[in-house]
Amino acid sequence: MKVRLKVWRQKNEQSEGGFQTYDTPELNPNMSFLEMLDVINEELTEKGEEPIAFDHDCREGICGTCSLTINGKPHGPHRGVATCQTYMRSFHDGETITVEPFRANPFPVIRDLIVNRAAFDKIIQAGGFISVRTGSAPDANNLPVSKEVAELAMDAAACIGCGACVAACKNASAMLFVAAKSSQLNLLPQGKPEKDSRVLALVKTMDEAGFGNCTNQYECSAVCPKLISEDFIARFNRDYIAAGFRSKFSSASSVSAGS
Amino acid sequence: MHKATHFFTSSIGKKVIMAVTGLILIGFVIGHLIGNLQIFAAPEVINSYAHFLQSMGPGLWAVRLFLLAALVLHVWAAVQLTIENRKARPRGYDYDHTIQASYASRTMRWSGFIVLAFLLFHLAHFTVRIGPYDKYNEMTATITHQGQQIEVLDVHSMMVIGFQSPLVSLFYIVAIGLLSIHLSHGIASMFQSVGLLTNRWRNGLANAAIAISVLYFIGNALIPLSVLFGWVDIQNPSLIASL
Numbered sequence: 446m447k448v449r450l451k452v453w454r455q456k457n458e459q460s461e462g463g464f465q466t467y468d469t470p471e472l473n474p475n476m477s478f479l480e481m482l483d484v485i486n487e488e489l490t491e492k493g494e495e496p497i498a499f500d501h502d503c504r505e506g507i508c509g510t511c512s513l514t515i516n517g518k519p520h521g522p523h524r525g526v527a528t529c530q531t532y533m534r535s536f537h538d539g540e541t542i543t544v545e546p547f548r549a550n551p552f553p554v555i556r557d558l559i560v561n562r563a564a565f566d567k568i569i570q571a572g573g574f575i576s577v578r579t580g581s582a583p584d585a586n587n588l589p590v591s592k593e594v595a596e597l598a599m600d601a602a603a604c605i606g607c608g609a610c611v612a613a614c615k616n617a618s619a620m621l622f623v624a625a626k627s628s629q630l631n632l633l634p635q636g637k638p639e640k641d642s643r644v645l646a647l648v649k650t651m652d653e654a655g656f657g658n659c660t661n662q663y664e665c666s667a668v669c670p671k672l673i674s675e676d677f678i679a680r681f682n683r684d685y686i687a688a689g690f691r692s693k694f695s696s697a698s699s700v701s702a703g704s
Numbered sequence: 705m706h707k708a709t710h711f712f713t714s715s716i717g718k719k720v721i722m723a724v725t726g727l728i729l730i731g732f733v734i735g736h737l738i739g740n741l742q743i744f745a746a747p748e749v750i751n752s753y754a755h756f757l758q759s760m761g762p763g764l765w766a767v768r769l770f771l772l773a774a775l776v777l778h779v780w781a782a783v784q785l786t787i788e789n790r791k792a793r794p795r796g797y798d799y800d801h802t803i804q805a806s807y808a809s810r811t812m813r814w815s816g817f818i819v820l821a822f823l824l825f826h827l828a829h830f831t832v833r834i835g836p837y838d839k840y841n842e843m844t845a846t847i848t849h850q851g852q853q854i855e856v857l858d859v860h861s862m863m864v865i866g867f868q869s870p871l872v873s874l875f876y877i878v879a880i881g882l883l884s885i886h887l888s889h890g891i892a893s894m895f896q897s898v899g900l901l902t903n904r905w906r907n908g909l910a911n912a913a914i915a916i917s918v919l920y921f922i923g924n925a926l927i928p929l930s931v932l933f934g935w936v937d938i939q940n941p942s943l944i945a946s947l
Contacts, residue, residue: 464798514797516799517800548796549792550792551792657788657792658715659715659719659897660789660812661889662805663805664805667804675906682716682719682898683899689711689717
């Protein structure tokens with residue numbers, strides 16, 4: 446099979462980007478989308494042209510490094526699948542495929558299809574952790590966690606931080622990412638002590654990074670390669686309202702991050 | 705910055721404002737519809753109801769100011785959120801693609817803006833009665849109030865005459881249609897924004913929101929349509945004589 450690619454090329458963050466069209470050579474339909482880009486890049490390199498820059502790492506759908514908005518949908522046509530596990534057989538022979546970087550102001554394009562997702566790191570630094578002493582492992586079952594809660598926390602923890610939720614959101618909101626990162630900790634006993642300060646700090650950092658606002662359209666969970674539910678957004682909204690009230694009326698100084 | 709101020713200017717805080725003010729406004733429009741449906745009863749019914757509301761005095765103004773505050777906050781939050789959302793994605797996608805966002809959710813700004821414009825007309829038309837609608841003030845009817853016959857504004861005739869203009873009726877029906885579309889997203893969305901929604905009743909609520917919106921549209925559209933088709937007519941003897 447062969448496809449025609451309409452790819453976003455941009456030299457660096459400052460330069461104006463634009464689309465360029467490439468016709469692929471004969472492809473194996475069982476190639477992954479990234480392998481197809483590798484083939485094009487080999488051709489470009491042989492011709493002495495600059496290869497298309499794109500993010501990739503594990504290529505087995507777990508690291509969250511690959512991105513790409515393929516025909517307007519982050520991570521391509523399938524549900525619950527990352528770009529690296531999208532295969533060329535999902536496209537028609539001769540199809541024109543539009544490939545764009547994730548589009549969001551807090552995710553500036555570094556080059557071609559690579560965006561800087563450091564805004565997510567800032568969010569994690571603000572509240573995506575628990576403060577515990579390291580050392581020997583605690584006794585088993587010292588902190589009881591029911592199976593339901595453990596499963597729910599695990600559902601949230603499945604987030605690989607790829608940023609597809611931001612890319613798909615009509616408003617470039619980071620709510621699904623932030624809600625997942627918050628819930629995975631808030632649900633468990635280890636995360637509970639810092640719940641309020643975490644939630645307040647996460648929202649503050651998310652807002653300052655310039656992400657948009659959730660309008661409850663759930664495009665995020667529809668593109669999430671880990672199918673994280675918008676339920677976590679509702680949970681996060683609830684946690685934020687509760688934290689806001691408690692920080693307003695509590696005399697304890699523990700809740701300071703949101704002030 | 706004060707903590708409460710920060711809360712209500714944060715992204716989620718503004719969404720909470722949208723949800724709470726939205727709930728207040730939904731309560732109002734549904735109450736307003738129920739009041740208006742009295743047009744299908746005898747003229748005395750809606751005329752007495754209108755007189756009851758207008759005789760509330762300061763209470764009426766308290767409700768009006770409360771609703772105005774809710775509306776102002778709703779629009780203010782919407783404008784702020786929209787500006788931020790536009791800034792968050794200065795360059796959109798070349799290949800526009802929507803997976804599951806409803807038509808209503810994608811047109812909230814437009815439906816809201818047009819309904820706001822309609823609201824101004826509606827207030828000038830039936831509430832303030834200015835310009836060409838000044839003549840409504842001269843229409844009076846007699847109702848029995850606490851055993852006494854009193855002269856009140858003939859709201860029944862005012863509505864009938866108001867909707868006898870096909871253009872005005874069309875504007876009302878279009879605006880109410882847009883408001884219904886607006887509500888079909890808003891009713892479900894507000895529960896998510898305040899964190900009350902879970903997957904157990906997410907689909908149920910979305911369907912209920914559509915059902916409520918459809919019923920709301922039918923109820924409202926029936927009023928101008930009934931006038932246009934002559935099902936509801938002027939019953940004020942002095943007005944009939946002058947026609």
